[in-house]
């Protein structure tokens with residue numbers, strides 16, 4: 176029986192070298208190119224996806240580690256871009272070049288699942304591992320706080 180992983184709700188057969196980084200598997204094999212390659216060494220968080228609901232760096236995660244796991248990428252966060260974080264990102268015009276933003280949103284989603292009513296400093300601390308070369312940090316913080324408020328109301 177072939178080994179599989181669940182990606183955005185679909186069972187996917189793993190027919191590649193299992194040492195391949197998950198990031199390559201997503202982008203090159205599955206054409207899920209929303210997840211970005213920044214540094215490749217775990218330092219920028221552009222490649223963040225969720226494994227069983229936890230944020231991970233897909234550049235450092237071999238495919239062997241995701242067998243039988245549930246992976247969510249930015250393409251699977253919501254079917255139609257209606258996740259509160261995605262809406263807050265749009266409302267606050269967060270992206271500049273956009274390159275880091277999928278990772279930022281996936282990191283923020285993991286953070287809000289653990290801390291649904293954060294203070295400003297909590298957001299700053301949680302998001303500090305995510306590098307944005309365009310310097311959109313203030314808008315990211317505002318969007319995360321807005322999304323948290325919307326999720327609290329819902």
Ligand code: FES
Nearest residue numbers: 213214215220234
């Ligand atoms: S590309 Fe994975 S942390 Fe930078």
Ligand code: FES
Nearest residue numbers: 273275307308309
């Ligand atoms: S928006 Fe350009 S790197 Fe973050």
